Amino acid sequence: MEDRRARFEELAPGLVDPLRRFLARRTDPATAEDVLADTLLVCWRRLDQVPAEPLPWAYAVARHCLANAERSARRQRRVAAKVATMDPPATATPGPSGDGAGGDGALDAALAALRPADAELLRLWAWERLEAAQIAQVLGVTPNAAAIRLHRARQRLAAELRKSAPVSGHEESREGRSR
Known part of the structure; x- marks a missing residue:
């Protein structure tokens, strides 16, 4: 004991x-x-x-x-x-607000747009700083499966962030052009 x-x-x-x-x-x-x-x-x-x-x-x-x-x-x-x-x-009282996570609004929105499994995988990788083999242990999958899922989740997150990000670079001028 x-x-x-x-x-x-x-x-x-x-x-x-x-x-x-x-x-x-x-x-x-x-x-x-x-x-x-x-x-x-x-x-x-x-x-x-x-x-x-x-x-x-x-x-x-x-x-x-x-x-x-x-x-x-x-x-x-x-x-x-x-x-x-x-x-x-007799009277209604408001419940607690917020999710406790805080952080960047664009990132929060992008994570919210992902499937819950992808968002959790990314949180384990980014917030908890786990490697694919460790993520595999947390999720109960093989290290190879975790690495593949992480890669795909990162791609999905990048796509979500591109949707909400302002267009960078120069805007094309249409001045003096006829359509």
Whole structure:
């Protein structure tokens, strides 16, 4: 038991900050902290399964914990909606705004236009600075598949960014020309 505890105490400090940043980019601060706690609990429970390079594995665990939290939140919203139709509140209060990710509006719009799987892949690559082999571990695919998906996702993102970017270079003058 002491060996297990010592291993976890050695492992956890290196995971907390990267996982906190990973989750903060994907959800609101309160949910991020709850999911971080759930992720660390899973790491403790499955300590014998943690590989030598634990961060990509922990990212995968965090993704699953976040998906569970989002499903739970959706269920709670559905129940609240049912209750509100049966017994509507006296006044409505606005919910939290924003996605917690912040950043450039054009990039946010381009990422939002992509398929969720492509956007997540790009976030793992750009924000978490993972290589294709590490992304493969997080997503549960082969390194080759991750590299191909990353290449295609980057191409799709570039195309989305070109759609929203102003045209660069010189505009062609039509002065003095007849059509």
